Amino acid sequence: MNAPLSEPANQIHLLIAAPRGFCAGVDRAIEIVERALQKFGAPVYVRHEIVHNRFVVDGLKAKGAVFVEDLAEIPDGFPVIFSAHGVPKSVPEEATDRGLDWLDATCPLVSKVHRQAEREIAAGRHILFIGHAGHPEVIGTLGQVPDGHMTLVETIEDVHELGFSAEDELAFLTQTTLSVDDTAAIVAAIRGRYPEISGPIAEDICYATSNRQEAVKTIAPDCQLVLVIGAPNSSNSKRLVEVAERCGTPARLIERAAEIEPQWLEGVSTLGLTAGASAPDELVNEVIERLGQLRVVTQEEAVTAEENITFKLPRQLTD
Numbered sequence: 001m002n003a004p005l006s007e008p009a010n011q012i013h014l015l016i017a018a019p020r021g022f023c024a025g026v027d028r029a030i031e032i033v034e035r036a037l038q039k040f041g042a043p044v045y046v047r048h049e050i051v052h053n054r055f056v057v058d059g060l061k062a063k064g065a066v067f068v069e070d071l072a073e074i075p076d077g078f079p080v081i082f083s084a085h086g087v088p089k090s091v092p093e094e095a096t097d098r099g100l101d102w103l104d105a106t107c108p109l110v111s112k113v114h115r116q117a118e119r120e121i122a123a124g125r126h127i128l129f130i131g132h133a134g135h136p137e138v139i140g141t142l143g144q145v146p147d148g149h150m151t152l153v154e155t156i157e158d159v160h161e162l163g164f165s166a167e168d169e170l171a172f173l174t175q176t177t178l179s180v181d182d183t184a185a186i187v188a189a190i191r192g193r194y195p196e197i198s199g200p201i202a203e204d205i206c207y208a209t210s211n212r213q214e215a216v217k218t219i220a221p222d223c224q225l226v227l228v229i230g231a232p233n234s235s236n237s238k239r240l241v242e243v244a245e246r247c248g249t250p251a252r253l254i255e256r257a258a259e260i261e262p263q264w265l266e267g268v269s270t271l272g273l274t275a276g277a278s279a280p281d282e283l284v285n286e287v288i289e290r291l292g293q294l295r296v297v298t299q300e301e302a303v304t305a306e307e308n309i310t311f312k313l314p315r316q317l318t319d
Contacts, residue, residue, distance in 0.1 A: 012265060012295040014288065015223055015302055017215035017274035023208030024309040025107030026051045026278050029084035030060070032105040035317045036081060037064050040101075045074045047091065048083040048136055050105060052234040053278040054255060071095055079103065085136035086110045088143020101316075108311045109176050109206045110137055114144045116200065120171040121145045125198055126164070128153050130186050131175030135235055138175055159189040171198040176206040177236040177277075179243065180213050208277045209236045211305045213243045216274055219302050220247035223272035225264060228253050229283050230276030237276030244272065256283065257290035265294060 029050050036044045042064025049057050049067060057067060071094055074080055079101040082091065086106040095102040106114075120127050127150040131138040142150055153159060153172075164170060172190055174183055183205060190197060220226050226244040230237020230253055237253060244251035249272070254260065265271070271291070275284050291297050312318075 010295055012268060012291065012297055013270045014291060014297050014299045015219045015270055015272050016284075016299060017212070017219050017272065018301050018303040019208070019211045019215060019305055019307050020273075021229075021275040021277070021279050021281055021284060023206070023277040023307070024311050025084050025109060025206070025208070028311045028313065029105040029107070030056060032103055032313060032317065033060050033065050033081055034063065035313065036079060036103055039317060040079050043078060045078050045080045046083065047071065047080055047087065048085065050081065050083050051278040052231045052237075053276075053280070054231060055283060056278065056280060071098065071100070074100065076100070081105050083136065084110070086114060086140030087136075088140055090143060103314050103316060105314075106140070107176070107206070109204070110140070113141055113173055113176065113204050116204075117141060117144045117150070117173060120173070120198065121149050123169075123171075123198075125169045125171040126151065128162070128170060128172040128190060128197070129174070130154075130172060130178065130183055130190075132178075132235060135175065135177075137177065137235070141173070141175070153186060153190070156186055156189045159186060159193060162193065164194065166194055166196070168194075170194050170196075173200065174204040175235070176204055177209050177239065178205055179239045180205055180210055181243075181246070207309065208307070209239070211307065212236065212240060212274060212277065215302065215304045216240050216243045216272070217247060218304050219272045219274075220244040220249040220251075223249050223270045224268040225249065226251040226272035226274065227260070227287065228274055228276065229255070229279045229287060231255060231278065234276045234278055237279070240274055240276060254287070257286040260287070260290055260294070262294055265291075 043066045046067050081103045084107045228240045241251040
């Protein structure tokens with residue numbers, strides 16, 4: 001017979017990380033799609049998922065957005081939006097050549113890395129780009145400069161295998177959604193081999209990624225399990241799982257509340273909860289409701305930073 005819900009064994013304390021969920025770049029990207037639908041009417045085409053979250057993408061599909069992976073899938077005469085992750089320079093050039101109206105939803109912090117890459121190349125430097133192969137942001141950044149002018153570095157081992165000399169003109173840049181700790185270690189290895197290398201004043205990891213990782217570091221030691229709401233292709237969400245695990249706390253990446261298995265909560269008296277930068281509050285609330293069906297839940301929010309950053313929309317949507 002199951003124990004009554006009032007017994008301690010059925011109680012769980014929920015420690016909710018803050019900041020969590022949507023960042024300013026994601027808010028901006030979603031608003032660009034919604035405003036474009038209002039201005040142009042459906043359908044509006046979006047190249048790649050606007051952000052890496054199926055719930056968000058499905059919601060925009062229901063409003064008339066059509067998601068594609070290649071401009072060739074878009075009929076002539078329809079507007080196209082480029083995702084928050086950024087695209088190679090060749091993509092807007094192709095859209096312009098076809099006469100397509102396009103809107104750029106690239107996060108301004110990613111665009112900042114793109115512009116810095118251009119400046120480093122103009123200064124005659126070869127760029128070491130720290131990031132994960134195949135991620136859309138990495139593909140977009142590599143596509144900002146001519147082939148052969150940027151080398152992808154994923155690990156410290158990659159640094160050891162680089163064939164440049166200490167006298168070569170080099171610079172480094174980073175993907176915005178990396179592990180803060182991993183990136184610091186790779187940068188240290190790069191600077192150890194190439195002391196004269198040029199680099200940003202601070203690494204390019206965005207404020208939201210850093211803040212969410214720091215929040216998880218704060219709650220994880222007090223938890224027996226951390227749940228991270230985010231997509232399996234979301235770099236920043238996967239990094240949050242890694243951060244919790246490095247604190248010695250098991251963590252699980254989930255997309256929706258329905259994925260939570262009751263047995264996960266066995267032996268858990270304090271459960272951590274956070275959400276990646278592409279996950280909306282609706283999914284956090286959904287998870288809290290699901291946990292309430294399984295346990296008597298008490299809640300506490302652990303606030304480690306306040307975020308009030310906003311980004312401007314493209315001029316085409318504000319004129």
